Amino acid sequence: MASAIMLKGLGLAAAAARGGPRLQSLFAACKLHTTSSSSSTANSEDRASSGPLGKRLKDQAETVIIGGGCVGTSLAYHLAKAGQKDVVLLEKTELTAGSTWHAAGLTALYHPGINVKNLHYYSIWLFNELEKETGQNVGFHSPGSIRIASTPERVDEFRYQMQRQGWNKAPQWLLTPEEVHEMHPLLNKDKVLMGLYNPGDGHIDPYSLTQAYAIGARMYGADIYQKTMVTGLGMRGDGSWNVDTPYGTIHAQRVVNAAGFWSHELGLMTGFELPLIPVHHQYVITGPVPELKSRTQEIPVIRDLEGSYYLRQERDGILIGPYEKEDKMELQDHWIKDGVPPGFGKELFESNLDRISDNLEAAMEMVPVFRDAEISRIVCGPIMYTPDILPLMGPYRAQGAQNYWMAAGFGYGVIHSGGAGKYLTDWILNGEPPYDLIELDPNRYGETWCDRQYVATKARESYGYNNVVGYPKEERFAGRPTARVSGIYQTLLDKGADMGFHSGWEQPSWFAEEGDTHGYHPSFRRTNWFHPVGRECELVLSRAGVIDLTPFGKFEIKGPDSVKFLDYLCANNVPKTGKTCISHMLTPRGRVYAELTISRLGEDHFFAITGSGSEFHDLRWMEDHALKGGYDVTISNITDEVACLGIAGPRSRDVLEKLTSGDLSEEGFKFLAVHDISLGGVDVRAIRISYTGELGWELYHAREDTARLYEALMSAGQEFGLGDFGTHAMGSLRLEKGFRGWGAEMTVDNNPFEAGLDFFIKLNKPADFIGKQSLQQLQQEGLTRKLVCLTVEVEESGPDAEGNETIWHDGKVVGNTTSGAYGYQIQKSIAYAYVPLHLAEPGTVVEVELLGSRRPATVQQEPLVQTEPVRTRLARKRAADTARGKIPA
Numbered sequence: 065m066a067s068a069i070m071l072k073g074l075g076l077a078a079a080a081a082r083g084g085p086r087l088q089s090l091f092a093a094c095k096l097h098t099t100s101s102s103s104s105t106a107n108s109e110d111r112a113s114s115g116p117l118g119k120r121l122k123d124q125a126e127t128v129i130i131g132g133g134c135v136g137t138s139l140a141y142h143l144a145k146a147g148q149k150d151v152v153l154l155e156k157t158e159l160t161a162g163s164t165w166h167a168a169g170l171t172a173l174y175h176p177g178i179n180v181k182n183l184h185y186y187s188i189w190l191f192n193e194l195e196k197e198t199g200q201n202v203g204f205h206s207p208g209s210i211r212i213a214s215t216p217e218r219v220d221e222f223r224y225q226m227q228r229q230g231w232n233k234a235p236q237w238l239l240t241p242e243e244v245h246e247m248h249p250l251l252n253k254d255k256v257l258m259g260l261y262n263p264g265d266g267h268i269d270p271y272s273l274t275q276a277y278a279i280g281a282r283m284y285g286a287d288i289y290q291k292t293m294v295t296g297l298g299m300r301g302d303g304s305w306n307v308d309t310p311y312g313t314i315h316a317q318r319v320v321n322a323a324g325f326w327s328h329e330l331g332l333m334t335g336f337e338l339p340l341i342p343v344h345h346q347y348v349i350t351g352p353v354p355e356l357k358s359r360t361q362e363i364p365v366i367r368d369l370e371g372s373y374y375l376r377q378e379r380d381g382i383l384i385g386p387y388e389k390e391d392k393m394e395l396q397d398h399w400i401k402d403g404v405p406p407g408f409g410k411e412l413f414e415s416n417l418d419r420i421s422d423n424l425e426a427a428m429e430m431v432p433v434f435r436d437a438e439i440s441r442i443v444c445g446p447i448m449y450t451p452d453i454l455p456l457m458g459p460y461r462a463q464g465a466q467n468y469w470m471a472a473g474f475g476y477g478v479i480h481s482g483g484a485g486k487y488l489t490d491w492i493l494n495g496e497p498p499y500d501l502i503e504l505d506p507n508r509y510g511e512t513w514c515d516r517q518y519v520a521t522k523a524r525e526s527y528g529y530n531n532v533v534g535y536p537k538e539e540r541f542a543g544r545p546t547a548r549v550s551g552i553y554q555t556l557l558d559k560g561a562d563m564g565f566h567s568g569w570e571q572p573s574w575f576a577e578e579g580d581t582h583g584y585h586p587s588f589r590r591t592n593w594f595h596p597v598g599r600e601c602e603l604v605l606s607r608a609g610v611i612d613l614t615p616f617g618k619f620e621i622k623g624p625d626s627v628k629f630l631d632y633l634c635a636n637n638v639p640k641t642g643k644t645c646i647s648h649m650l651t652p653r654g655r656v657y658a659e660l661t662i663s664r665l666g667e668d669h670f671f672a673i674t675g676s677g678s679e680f681h682d683l684r685w686m687e688d689h690a691l692k693g694g695y696d697v698t699i700s701n702i703t704d705e706v707a708c709l710g711i712a713g714p715r716s717r718d719v720l721e722k723l724t725s726g727d728l729s730e731e732g733f734k735f736l737a738v739h740d741i742s743l744g745g746v747d748v749r750a751i752r753i754s755y756t757g758e759l760g761w762e763l764y765h766a767r768e769d770t771a772r773l774y775e776a777l778m779s780a781g782q783e784f785g786l787g788d789f790g791t792h793a794m795g796s797l798r799l800e801k802g803f804r805g806w807g808a809e810m811t812v813d814n815n816p817f818e819a820g821l822d823f824f825i826k827l828n829k830p831a832d833f834i835g836k837q838s839l840q841q842l843q844q845e846g847l848t849r850k851l852v853c854l855t856v857e858v859e860e861s862g863p864d865a866e867g868n869e870t871i872w873h874d875g876k877v878v879g880n881t882t883s884g885a886y887g888y889q890i891q892k893s894i895a896y897a898y899v900p901l902h903l904a905e906p907g908t909v910v911e912v913e914l915l916g917s918r919r920p921a922t923v924q925q926e927p928l929v930q931t932e933p934v935r936t937r938l939a940r941k942r943a944a945d946t947a948r949g950k951i952p953a
Contacts, residue, residue: 121311122287125152127492128307128316130294130330133164134270134478135471136322137277137288138485144284146489151286152314153278154307156293160274161409162324163477166445167270168347168385170365170374171479172209173234173262176225176534178868179501180454183483185234188264190482191273198283200276203269207377209365210244211260212251212430218369220588220915221533222260227913230870231880236262248363250355250431265365267376270478277481297333303466303691318467318492321460325448326404327472336462339509339519340473342396342404342446343527344413346420347385349378350437356380371426372531375434382434386423390528390542394419396446397520415442448473451514451522451543453530456506457484458491461684466691470506496651500811507680512704513546513568535586536866537564537573545570550614550707551770556788562593564791566676569615572790574600588915590862593792594886600793601888604756607785608713610777611794613762614770617679618706619686621670623697630662630670631831633689635816635839636824639664644736644751646824648816649685650835654842656810656819658682663738663751671738671749671764675806679703689834707767709774712760714932715784720750720761722780735933744776755794757801757931796885799894802853802927808867808883809851809896815842818898820851820926849879850904853928854921856884856893856912863914865895872911872918873903881912890928895921 126148129136132155140153155161171188175181191204213219222238229236239259245251247261278288289309296308297319307314321338323330331338356363357380365376373386387393396413417424428435450456455477456470471488474480490498502508525542545553548568557563561572562584574593576582581592603609621630630638636647644663651657658681661673674682683701690697711719717728726741727733738751746769754760765773778786795805802820804810809819816825817839827839856865865884870877884895895912903910906925911918930938 117289117292117311119289121289121292121309121314122150122152123312123314124150125307125314125316126150127152127318127320128305128314129153129320129322129471130307131155131162131322131324131326131472132159132274132278132288132290133162133322133324134160134274134277134481135474135484136320137274137281138481139320139322139471139488140281140286140288140485141277141284142485142489143492144281144286146493148489148493149285151281152316153281153286153288154292154294154309155288155290156326157409158290159278159288160271162326163445163447164270164274164324165410166412166443167447167478168374168376168383169203169267169270169273169478170376170385170476171204171206171268172265172365174209174211174225174236174260174265177503178228178232179499179503181232181234182499182501183480183487185232185483186486187479187482190486191268194273194276194280198276198279200272200279202272202276204266205268205362206264206266207362207364208247208261208263209265209367210239210248211367211369212244212256213258213260214255214368214370215257217533219258221535222258223916224536224588225260227870227915228868230872230877230913234262235264236260248366250363250433251366252430252432255430261364267365268478273478273481277485294330294333297330299334299465299468305467318469320469320471320488322471324472324477325399325446327448327470328400329403334463334465334468336460336465337511337516338456338470338472339450339514340448340456341519341523342399343449343523344394344396344444345385345447346415346442346444347383348420348424348439349383349441349443350381350434351440352380353382353433353437355433356382366430367531368426368430369531369533371423371430373423373427375427375431381440382431382437384424384427384434386420386427387527387530388419388423390524392419393524393527395520395524399446400516413444413446415444417442447475447477449475449523449527451509451519451526453526454504455480455484457488457501457504458497458506459684459688460506461680461687462507462511466688494652496653496655496657497812500813502677502681502807502811505681507684508567508677510548510568510680513548518543518546535588538586539563539565539584548615548704550612551767552612552774555771555774556612559788561788561790566615567679569676571612571615571676572788574790574792575788588863590864590886594862597790597792597796598886598888600787600789601796603785603787604713604758604789604793604797605889606714607787608711608715608719608781609787609789609793610774610781611710611712611789611791613708613710614767615676616703616708617674617676617682618701618703618708618764619672619674619683620700620702621672621686621697622668622700623695624668625695626668626670626697628831629690629693629695629697631829632693632833633686634660634662635826635833635835637826637829638662641666642738644738644753648810648821648824649682650816650833650839651812652835652838654815654835654838655812656806656814656816656821657685657812659804659806659810661751661753663749665738673762677807705767706764707770708765709763709770709777710754710760711763711777712754712756712758714759715781715786716758716760718784719777719781719786723776730936743773744780746773746776748773755803756797757803757929758797759932792885795883796888796894799883799885799896800887800889800927800929801931804851804896805883814851814898815839817842818847818850847901849898849900851882851896851898852904853924853926854881854895854897854910854912855887855890855924855928856895856914856919856921858893858914858919862886862893864893865912865914869895870913871897871899871921872913873899878903878910887928894928897921899923
């Protein structure tokens with residue numbers, strides 16, 4: 065830019081007010097321009113113009129990738145390197161156009177989630193290798209990065225993240241304020257309580273990185289066509305695709321939507337309304353800073369979480385990228401309605417310093433040399449957001465689509481690019497995901513509840529919350545409730561329900577009564593719901609409770625091949641008519657892809673239930689295998705039509721018997737039986753099962769009848785002390801009973817034998833079910849680790865384990881927890897964990913890391929509490945033995 069602004073100690077808001085037209089002229093100069101700065105970041109100089117197409121367009125391809133940013137080119141590189149023939153990438157203008165070219169290029173090992181860390185780790189490893197492989201310098205700087213804690217809550221958060229880090233690959237450790245200042249002497253040490261350090265982090269030139277991917281892709285045989293717009297997409301009858309361009313049509317076995325901020329428009333070509341929206345992201349670059357110019361070593365990247373910005377060295381200057389609050393950030397929402405302007409590719413938006421003035425003020429406090437720096441450039445460009453910031457990655461199912469893959473919505477595409485390309489390549493070539501990344505499932509947003517208003521509202525919240533403290537059991541409230549509320553939503557709120565969000569649904573986590581502290585009060589320790597949840601557990605254990613289970617995913621499977629299909633799909637035997645079983649869908653490698661509760665309603669009629677978070681994840685898998693196997697079945701998703709109330713506890717039978725003439729006795733309605741009955745005039749499909757492990761039923765019914773059924777239950781249950789309970793209590797009760805949880809103890813990272821699911825795996829059944837051969841081989845090889853139950857010694861205020869904590873033994877990391885909670889019946893803190901076989905014997909003592917302290921934990925014999933069916937069976941046996949004189953009366 066021709067002019068620069070001296071900050072000279074002025075706050076930016078004050079500078080803007082005093083600068084007036086001077087600042088406005090600076091903003092105007094940034095409007096939709098292509099910068100010509102020599103900086104490596106956002107450098108749009110045409111270093112590799114492709115010119116006209118220049119070669120004949122292929123007419124056949126195994127995979128067509130649409131979009132030539134860093135993610136699309138990474139996928140092309142990885143697919144071609146892995147040996148796939150006929151990989152084609154189509155880019156409408158030139159490589160990096162869109163969001164890649166203007167990205168700040170940050171690279172970080174850190175991610176608050178567990179699974180996404182794997183993408184980051186692989187990407188950084190690859191960034192160090194690409195130049196040797198391709199000859200292209202990628203401009204990778206790795207000075208490390210430091211996250212700054214300025215409040216006690218942040219210190220807790222850092223310790224919380226450290227307890228989840230030890231069993232992961234990436235290096236990470238805590239720094240004292242003195243150590244932070246030694247690494248980054250330009251920081252104001254008085255504002256630092258602690259640092260969280262990742263060596264190897266830094267930044268990379270996004271343009272050069274993309275070119276390296278492209279060079280590697282071509283080197284291994286992929287074809288890249290620039291200035292080749294996709295003008296149409298059509299799925300053929302066999303599930304392959306016609307990809308239309310101005311130069312001809314390519315017949316592709318699969319297509320991948322990696323089109324960045326054109327991804328939404330590309331989806332519309334096939335009628336897909338993808339949950340994506342472009343947001344404005346700004347960063348500021350200063351001129352040379354004397355204190356940096358005199359240094360011989362690059363300063364680490366810092367993330368000032370309270371100030372909500374990242375700051376790194378850019379040559380001899382400073383680059384600062386703020387994440388402004390949700391009421392200040394800006395969406396480019398009219399692109400969704402009107403489309404991306406046809407010529408928009410390497411352009412920027414008008415900048416607005418007022419939006420980020422608070423963040424820049426905070427940066428001046430944290431890094432005082434910034435006060436005297438000159439702003440030389442402001443970059444404001446589009447990046448694509450999903451409602452939760454996480455990308456859409458994997459096979460997409462909608463309106464019968466097959467072989468349509470997503471690689472879009474990357475708010476942090478540069479650091480995700482390497483890992484995303486590798487992950488998708490492994491999935492495409494091997495037919496299953498290489499590791500658990502359910503949180504990136506492109507099908508996680510349902511069409512019935514995720515509308516454009518929801519996407520915009522949540523994207524605004526997510527952008528503004530980029531650097532908020534990340535607590536366990538976090539809830540975010542923008543855009544809620546959606547259309548997915550049960551018929552008793554308001555009733556439960558009026559009774560003190562504190563709601564959790566599950567795939568669009570509102571479901572009670574716990575209930576506050578008079579004298580309790582109401583509302584959401586997150587903490588890294590035991591908080592306001594701890595004692596109320598104990599009260600709810602006691603309710604279920606001594607009387608009976610009702611829980612809203614409507615969020616469960618629900619499917620009907622019908623057709624002449626339904627038995628054969630389920631026998632192939634699942635590892636357990638197909639249940640007999642009127643019976644229910646727990647069964648697992650496994651991957652070809654023998655990993656646990658999903659858990660289903662399957663009830664047989666007729667000869668060729670089944671009812672399947674899954675968790676709320678895996679509704680479309682499981683449906684896609686079922687539909688895909690039904691199609692590939694040519695099975696004559698119909699799979700219907702009835703999740704939104706059918707609701708469910710659960711009732712559990714020793715008096716639950718007494719309550720139901722007041723509402724039906726049906727036989728609910730032990731003999732008349734056995735455990736795992738399913739019957740259609742009438743309860744209080746409401747038609748119900750009742751299954752005798754409960755995730756609490758107590759006597760109970762799940763009552764499936766038409767969604768419009770929920771209020772009537774609930775009122776009938778509560779009226780009938782008044783004399784028995786019937787009450788409400790939530791998911792927190794159910795979670796505690798299931799751990800005491802030894803029940804596994806999908807997404808915790810069971811994922812594609814685990815096989816069923818190490819997870820203790822042997823009872824549900826029928827290797828002797830005739831059907832060659834998915835994963836059977838891998839499990840047979842695993843039986844011969846033997847296990848190396850096992851899931852165990854631990855009781856953990858913790859302080860009265862906690863914290864309790866919740867999953868993903870590091871397990872230590874003799875000073876070494878030996879495993880990780882999968883889930884945890886306080887067991888109110890046994891009055892101990894519980895955790896489940898994977899440990900090596902030699903540490904799996906009951907009585908073995910290990911340590912669970914919790915907020916910086918390694919707490920003693922003892923391996924226990926499972927289960928800690930027997931389930932009601934087992935207790936009933938044992939009681940009957942004792943009674944029979946007594947009657948026969950085998951044991952004294």
